[in-house]
Amino acid sequence: MSTDHVETSASIVSVSRHEHDIDTSNYLKAGYTLKSWLLTVDHKRIALLYLFGVTFFFIIGGILAFLIRLELVTPKGDLVSSDTYNRLFTQHGIIMIFLFLVPAIPGVFGNFLIPLMIGARDLAFPRINLASWYMYMAGALLTVVSMAMGGVDTGWTFYTPYSTTFSNGAVVTAGLGIFIIGFSSVFTGLNFAVTIHKMRAPGMTWFRLPLFVWAHYATSLIMLLGTPVLAITILLVAVERIWKVGLFDPSLGGDPILFQHLFWFYSHPAVYIMILPAMGVMSELFSTFSKKPVFGYEFIAMSSLAIAIVGFFVWGHHMLVSGQSEFAGLIFSALSFLVAIPSAVKVFNWTATLYKGSISFSTPMIYAFGFIGLFAIGGLTGLFLACLGMDYHVHDTYFVVAHFHYVMVGATIMGFLGALHYWWPKMTGKMYPEGWGQLAAIVIFLGFNFTFFPQFLLGYLGMPRHYHEYVPEFQILHILSSAGAMILGIGYLMPFTYLAYSVFYGKKAPANPWGATGLEWRTPSPPPVHNFDSIPTVDSKPYDYRTIREELSHVARA
Amino acid sequence: MSLGHSAASSPYLAHHFEDLEQQKTSAVLGMWLFLVTEIMFFGGLFAAYAVYRTLYPGPFHAGSHLLDVRLGGLNTGILIFSSFTMALAVHSAQLGKRRLLILFLTLTMTLGCAFFVVKGIEWHHKYVEHHIPGPNFHFDGMQDPKLVQLFFVLYFSMTGLHALHVLLGIGAMLWLVVLAMRKKFSKEWYTPVELVGLYWHFVDIVWIYLFPLLYLLGRH
Known part of the structure; x- marks a missing residue:
């Protein structure tokens, strides 16, 4: 099989599909109409x-968070009624989780990068990909409509029997929205999994895949199964x-605990849907900005799968005080400790990657360091909560709120913004102002800690x-948290x-501004419509900086 | 080599695939993964069934005995036979026999509709006998009517969700028949037939589990 043949036939295809006069050398210029x-x-x-989409809904969720923090500045409930407050935090949770954290990194960066990284022209099912976005938008808008219909006051967890029997909110509308977004998520995962299995370029073996792709593969499995x-x-x-x-109403023979089991069977692994893609981003960032191959590549790749698999057996730690059996609690507690192992493997391997590396503190790298900080605090407090005794003490307190904001919001936002800056030159063809980037990254990191660290103390x-009302002794900590939220905002x-x-007005970006490895950096910035003129052949391990350095110096000479 | 070339420039080949083989195996893998998600989807219901049947074995037996095992058995036969005709349809597509493909697809669709008719008769019986959960639910017997009603909530949820899948399958086959009439399929490209075939067998298999779980409780 000669590679010439593949190249010729591929170019025939790309030519025949574009008989119209459109610029296919830059995907941004391939059409300017709304329809395009x-x-x-x-x-x-x-x-x-x-x-x-995710930015739009992030802003809405952020405004709700702002109102919540504003209310909590004073011990009395003087800004909104208790009922409105319930709706505020419910809608904040639903929007931030289902409309932002779950789709953010896979939807934006997974979509953009997976085909580029594995040397393919597109995802396996491009039309299903577009349909996924429409399903996401439809579900998201329906969820926002439910807010206009009076909102939901159940909390994002929809616990029964409150949600089924007593709540007077628009539960069904919001639920339908989440149901539709769920389909979007399933089809995104399906598309990624098939693409990674079937569309890898010649020579792109499983253990040559960038770790970003491995992380998304693991994420896809959770999306498909959860x-x-x-x-x-x-x-x-x-x-x-x-x-x-x-079905869940105890007065009719139903079992509300069954609802919690079913709900957390998805919603715990969903945390890994949010954080695994961010971890994938981190592997790329730590390698690129210390100019070293990732330490223990295979371990990081396999730890993603381990997190995906073990993550399916820990859901009961959300229910340690729900009335499930003590024995089940014990097992779930032990399993939850297990899932810390692959997470720690990643953190240790990233820090080991830094060892004797040539580290640069560019904006994405500041986010990467921020990720380690927030994830370490969030992850370790997760172990507190997985302990049966400790959980009895802090269950349903701000300790839990602080924990999950650190681990799924903090870490995922660091991943999202780190990725946004790192791949911004590739996506837009423009460089962002580095000084502003670094400043914003530091402000966000400080603001985040300022907001959520006091909540650990509050909860404890x-x-x-x-x-939304509390005893005056807590006011100082709440004011600290609200002030931090302003900085974060x-x-x-x-x-x-x-x-x-x-x-x-940004400076034009070169093809590979960071001297990074990976096929996405071998395309122009921004990439052409069909990604590659000819499908590349891969013949080396990932993160091979020697080759890329030689190539770049060659480009500089020429 | 020349064979590879003719495949690469085939009109069926989408721009982002290298050859028809890659395109087809991707589609088939995608369908299998979709069926995995379907298993998890039904899995939630099966889990609920397992929990409640363990909690309330008596009421579940009582509820099960109110179902018509002959009609359920008839539907089981209909679906198994429709799987056979579906397999024949895929086989005809492989051989490029268009008329046979249309014939077997139509036969499968007819059997799917027959399933619906029988299901409709059963549901109508339930309505007449006040076995539909809700304010009109009525049950005379030793068991707690509330818990027998729980059985029927699961019965209607499970068979309802399954029936929805049958309906979607019939719709998909209708689309295949239209494509086949327009001569869209050939020996080298009949992927949609294969995908709908996989789906239909899945719908059939779900019923194979539903039938004993709902109809045959305590009849051994």
Whole structure:
């Protein structure tokens, strides 16, 4: 099989598909009409559609968070009523989890990068990819509509029997929205998994894949196996609510604990849907900005799979005080400790990658360091919560709130913003202002800790979550947290501004501004419509800096 | 080599695949993964069934005895036979026999509709006998009516979700028949037939589990 043959036939195909006069050398210039964006099947354009979507809903979720923190400045409930407050935190949770954290990194960066990284022209199913975005938007808008219909006051967990029997909110509408977003998630995972299995370029073996791709492969498996269970659970809640029949209602023989089992069977692994892609980003960042191959590549790759698999057997740690058996609690506690092992493997391997590396403190790397800090605190407090005794003390307090914000919000945001800066030159063809980037990264890191660290103290001292009134002794910590939230908010606004600025006035980006390895950096910035003129052949291990250095110096000479 | 070339420039080949083989195996893998998600989807319901049947064996037996095992058995036969005709349809597509493909697809669709008719008769019986969960639910017997009703909630949820899948399958086959009439399929490209075939067998297998779990409780 000669490679010439493959190249010729591939170029015939790409020519025959583009008889019209459009510029296929830059995916951004391949069409300027609204239709060319809304009906595109190019994975890179769909990635930008997702970037638009997740940013939009992140802002809405952020405004809700702002209102919550504003209310909590005073011990009395003087800004909103208890009922409104319930709706605020519920909607904040639903929007941030299902509309931002779950789709953010896979939707934007997974979509944009997986085909580029493995040397393919697109994902396996481009039209399903576009349909996924539409399902995401439809579900997301429905969820926002439910807010306009009076909102939901159940918390994002929809616990029964409150959600099925007593709540007077728009539970079914919000549930339907999440159900539809779930389909989007399933089809994204399916697309990624098939693409990674079937579309790798010649020579791109499994152990030559960038770790970003491994992380997304593991994420896809969780999306495929977990999300349908959430879907059926929501469906059953809707059946019970609409037809008033008992599935989870104890007065009709139902078992509310069954709902919690089904719900957390998805919703715990969902945490790994949020954080595994961020971990994939980290592997790329630590390697690129210390100019060293990732330490223990195979261990990081396998730890992603281990997290995906073990992550399916720990859901009961959300229910240690729910009335499930003590024995089940014991097992789930032990299994939860197990999942810390692959997570720690990653953290140790990233730090070992730094050893004797040539480290640069570019913006993405500051986010990477921030990730380690937030993930370490979030992960280790997770172990506190997995202990039966400790969990009895801090369950349903701000300790839990602080923990999950650190681990899934902090870590995922660091991953998202790190990725956004790192691949911004590739996606837009423009460089962002480095000084502003570094400043924003530091402000966000400080603001985040300022917001959520006091919540650990609040929780440990006994401040329950979901309350908008509290005893005056807690006020100082709440004020600290709210002040931190302001800093965090300002930090988030900075990238919005300078990144938008850079699209128009930024310096033109070279193909490989970071001297990074990986096939995505071998395409021009921004890449052409079909990614590669001819499908590349891979003949070396990933993170091979010697070759890339030689190539770059060669380019510089020429 | 020349064979490879003709495949690469085939009109069926999408721009982002290297050859038809890659395109087809991707589609088939995608379908299998989709069926995995379907198993997890139904899995939630099966888990709920398992929990409640363990908690309330008596009421579940009582509920099961109210179902018509003959009609359920008839439907089982219909679906198994439809799987056979579906397999024949895929086989005809492989051989490029268009008329046979249309014939077997139509036969499979007809059997799917027959399944619906029988299911409709059964559901109508349930309605007449006040066995539909809700305010009109009625049960005379030793067991707690609330718990027998729980059995029927699961019965309707499970068979309802399954029936929805049958309906989607019939719709997909209708689409295949239209494509086949327009001569879209050939020996080298009939992937949609194969995918719908896989789906239909899955729908059949779900029923193979539903039938004993719902109809045959305590009948041994």
